[in-house]
Amino acid sequence: MSTYQLKTGEYSLSWGTPLALNIANPQQDALTRQPEGEWDWELPEGVYRAREIVWELGMLLDSVIEHLRGTSGYEPLLENVRNSLALSGREAVLQLDALALEDTARLELAEQARKIGEAIARWASERGEEETPISREVLGAIRFRSRCDHHLWTLLVTDILTGPHGGPTVMQLFNEYLHQLVLLRDFLIPFENWEEVPIEIKHGETGKGLRFTEQARTAFLSEFLIGKPSHQSVLHYAQSGLAPALSAAGYGFQYHYGTILPASLNGHPATARRYLLRWYPVRTVPFVEGETAAAVFDYAYADYYSASRSQVDDSTVKDNNVVGIASVEWALEQAREAELLVSPIEDAKDRIRIRYRFRIAAADYDVDLGQIFRGHRYLYLPESKPDHDPSSQLDLENVTRHSAAKILELPGLATADSGYHLIDTARNPLVLWALLGKLYPENVIVLEEDGEEALHRAAGSGKGFGAKILIT
Numbered sequence: 001m002s003t004y005q006l007k008t009g010e011y012s013l014s015w016g017t018p019l020a021l022n023i024a025n026p027q028q029d030a031l032t033r034q035p036e037g038e039w040d041w042e043l044p045e046g047v048y049r050a051r052e053i054v055w056e057l058g059m060l061l062d063s064v065i066e067h068l069r070g071t072s073g074y075e076p077l078l079e080n081v082r083n084s085l086a087l088s089g090r091e092a093v094l095q096l097d098a099l100a101l102e103d104t105a106r107l108e109l110a111e112q113a114r115k116i117g118e119a120i121a122r123w124a125s126e127r128g129e130e131e132t133p134i135s136r137e138v139l140g141a142i143r144f145r146s147r148c149d150h151h152l153w154t155l156l157v158t159d160i161l162t163g164p165h166g167g168p169t170v171m172q173l174f175n176e177y178l179h180q181l182v183l184l185r186d187f188l189i190p191f192e193n194w195e196e197v198p199i200e201i202k203h204g205e206t207g208k209g210l211r212f213t214e215q216a217r218t219a220f221l222s223e224f225l226i227g228k229p230s231h232q233s234v235l236h237y238a239q240s241g242l243a244p245a246l247s248a249a250g251y252g253f254q255y256h257y258g259t260i261l262p263a264s265l266n267g268h269p270a271t272a273r274r275y276l277l278r279w280y281p282v283r284t285v286p287f288v289e290g291e292t293a294a295a296v297f298d299y300a301y302a303d304y305y306s307a308s309r310s311q312v313d314d315s316t317v318k319d320n321n322v323v324g325i326a327s328v329e330w331a332l333e334q335a336r337e338a339e340l341l342v343s344p345i346e347d348a349k350d351r352i353r354i355r356y357r358f359r360i361a362a363a364d365y366d367v368d369l370g371q372i373f374r375g376h377r378y379l380y381l382p383e384s385k386p387d388h389d390p391s392s393q394l395d396l397e398n399v400t401r402h403s404a405a406k407i408l409e410l411p412g413l414a415t416a417d418s419g420y421h422l423i424d425t426a427r428n429p430l431v432l433w434a435l436l437g438k439l440y441p442e443n444v445i446v447l448e449e450d451g452e453e454a455l456h457r458a459a460g461s462g463k464g465f466g467a468k469i470l471i472t
Contacts, residue, residue: 003339004282008267011430015340015354016282019258021198023047030059031138038143043180043209047200047257050116051123053184057209058127059134059142060177066139067170072160074128077174080157081124084178085117085185091152093182094221103228105275112189112276119195120185144173151178183210186217187241190234192263192276199241200257216240231262231275231377238277243294246350251370252277252297259284261297262373268429269436270448274377285342285352295350300368301413308412309440312421312469316406316414331361332404333426338433340369356437358430365408367437375436380445382457399455399470404431408438415440416467422455423471435471443468 004018028044041063043056061077083089087110088097096110132139153161153174161171187210188194206212220237223229236249243255252261259280264272285295301307338358345351354369399420407414407423425431432446443462447454447470458470 004280006266006280008429011336011338011428013265013338013340013430015342016259016284017286019281019283021257021281023049023198030056031134031142034143037141039138039141041142041144041208042203043201045201045203047198049198050120050184050188050195053199053210054120054123054181055127057177057180057184058124058130059132059139060144060173060180061124061128062132062134063139063142064170064174064177066136067173068160068165071163071165074125076154076156076160078121078125078128080154080174081178081181082121083154084151084182085121087114087117091154093151094186099225105228105230105234106224108273108275109189109224109229109234112192112194113185116185116188116194120181124181142173143169144176151175151182180209183213183217186221187213187237190238190275190277192266192273192278197242197279198257212244213241229275231373234275234277235260239296246294246296248296250296250298250351251373254284254293254295254297256293258282262376264373264376269376269379269432270381270446272376284340284354295352297370298345298348298351298353299370299374300353301371304371304374304413304441307440309415310410310412312402312407312410312414312416312467316402316410318401318403318406318424331359332428332431335360335428335430338430341366356434358434360405360408360431363405363409365405365434367408367434369437371413371441372433372437375439375441375444376433378441378444379436380443380462382445382447382454383461404435408434410438413440414438415442416469418467420459421467421469423469425471427472432471439469442466445470447472 002018003014004016006013030041030044031039032042033039041060061074064077065072065074080091083091084093086092087094094113096113101107101110160166161174188197191197204212207214216237220229220233223233231251232249235251238260239246239249239253242260243253246253252259259282260277261280263276263278264274266272266278283293335358338356341355341357342352345353355366356369356372357364357366399422401422401424404423404425423435425435436444443466445458445461445468447458450472455470458468462468
């Protein structure tokens with residue numbers, strides 16, 4: 001059986017079983033005829049990606065146009081869609097541009113909201129250009145009792161919807177159309193590859209279409225607007241929509257249609273997004289039974305503050321005079337592959353742990369994948385300042401250089417009490433990822449460049465106290 005391969009440049013990470021999704025939804029009608037001759041709308045059950053949902057929702061807009069009896073074209077309504085999905089302006093549902101966003105989490109998420117909103121608005125326009133397969137008679141008989149009446153309209157749309165051919169029915173239809181698009185945009189905000197995420201729609205008691213995401217959306221956006229959202233809240237929001245039956249969130253999860261993990265796994269630690277998630281087409285956990293094949297990925301250290309620690313000290317110092325050190329360093333450079341290994345947690349249903357393993361020379365090194373992601377979220381990059389304070393210049397003679405291999409051999413999390421400690425990874429991202437999972441996540445600074453200047457910039461980064469661990 002083949003193994004899923006995630007490749008980043010010349011490096012690869014393998015795990016699980018690839019999922020070749022062939023999503024073919026059953027041909028269901030979105031409209032149901034009522035006894036009195038009217039038609040009721042519902043997004044058919046099935047598995048969708050974002051563009052397919054926008055296409056299905058277009059039926060509501062078609063109905064609005066028909067109710068208006070041709071007195072309005074699509075463009076005024078689509079302009080309202082664009083304004084509603086924007087991040088500023090009177091009609092915008094999420095007024096994120098009005099916030100002074102400085103923290104990494106909200107900056108990343110706001111950027112996604114902008115990208116997704118623009119794409120959904122563009123797709124809605126493209127859908128409006130297509131001829132609908134539904135007859136005019138049926139479109140004009142669609143009635144929808146929407147509970148959503150809080151969307152703002154442009155002045156032109158207000159005149160249209162309250163005009164001679166407008167009224168409560170057409171208002172509710174248009175409000176529901178706007179609301180479903182907004183729900184779609186907001187649910188996809190956490191995902192870096194949001195266009196690819198398979199979303200399962202089931203009919204139930206939580207409302208039509210994407211209304212099943214409303215409660216989790218309210219909680220997530222409340223935290224977002226008040227302050228910095230945590231990785232846990234981002235993960236919980238995603239999990240509530242894709243795998244709602246799962247227990248409390250960990251750092252990722254598997255559901256029937258793939259695996260959700262932090263997006264950083266797909267990039268280099270120095271540049272990867274820290275708070276976004278990514279959908280991966282892979283079955284990570286082969287031994288989870290049942291229709292949903294769902295599982296939560298747990299940290300090895302639920303509370304890393306209380307995890308056992310080892311000291312980065314003389315025992316881990318890099319000694320170029322030691323016999324065999326050259327071969328170890330060469331092996332450090334040559335490592336090109338890593339793998340993820342899963343294991344169930346005793347007495348914990350549908351919860352597993354994942355180990356990140358790779359080889360240096362003849363030795364295998366394991367670290368907890370969850371701790372890797374935690375270390376990545378908390379790392380620092382050297383501050384770029386045009387004028388350095390001379391007092392912050394490093395005394396390079398007092399920087400202790402350590403062996404990456406020796407640190408990875410330590411039990412628990414590696415830390416230091418004081419001083420500057422430099423670890424050379426031979427610019428191998430696989431080794432860098434492993435170190436982020438091994439080092440206690442405080443004052444860990446990743447240097448994107450070599451040389452003394454980069455070391456001096458690192459002196460002004462991180463917290464203003466304690467030891468600093470620099471990784472090149």
